[in-house]
Amino acid sequence: MKSQLTNYLNRYADFSTEEIELIFNSLSTKTFQKKEFLLQQDQICKHRYFIIEGLVRYFRTDSDGNERISLFGIENWWITNLDSFINEIPSQNAIQTLETTTVLSISKDDLEFLYRKVPKLERAFRIITEKTLIAIQRKDEVYMKQHSKERYYSLVDTIPDFAQRVPQYMIASYLDITPEYLSEIRKNR
Known part of the structure; x- marks a missing residue:
């Protein structure tokens, strides 16, 4: 640790x-x-x-x-x-x-x-916080420009094992789409 x-x-x-x-x-x-x-x-x-x-x-x-x-x-x-x-x-x-x-x-x-x-340490946490805020802003900006399918592909391509660790309905919630639509996206990939 x-x-x-x-x-x-x-x-x-x-x-x-x-x-x-x-x-x-x-x-x-x-x-x-x-x-x-x-x-x-x-x-x-x-x-x-x-x-x-x-x-x-x-x-x-x-x-x-x-x-x-x-x-x-x-x-x-x-x-x-x-x-x-x-x-x-x-x-x-x-x-x-x-x-x-x-x-x-x-x-x-x-x-x-x-x-x-x-x-x-305070400097380190400032940088960590800045990077976190930038990531949140980028996520919001990218997701506003992308279709649901692209958001899903972007997520699983960026963090491949992530989709295996998280229930699909939670990924749907995170991507702001229905679980049914996410299931459709996954079938057609």
């Missing part, structure tokens, strides 16, 4: 062994079983999670009871509800595992402490 996190963080800044030790010792390891929640909708998000192994979905349930998936998190990704985490307000979304998932988690207070002790 430590080497996985070290390799990940060193993509954004050059951390010393001592800094990595301090960071790693501020994290908690937790394993969630399939379908467990890291965060419930309307709960205040208390942690940022680094996915060591597993898969999660980030979604909300609308007033009609429909689930709207806005993203998935896989190995070597950080996931949280940033608005809830930073502003300490109830989350409009939930984070739930789709497979047994092991994460490293950090609280807001511990993260703020680390930002003061290891300033380059």
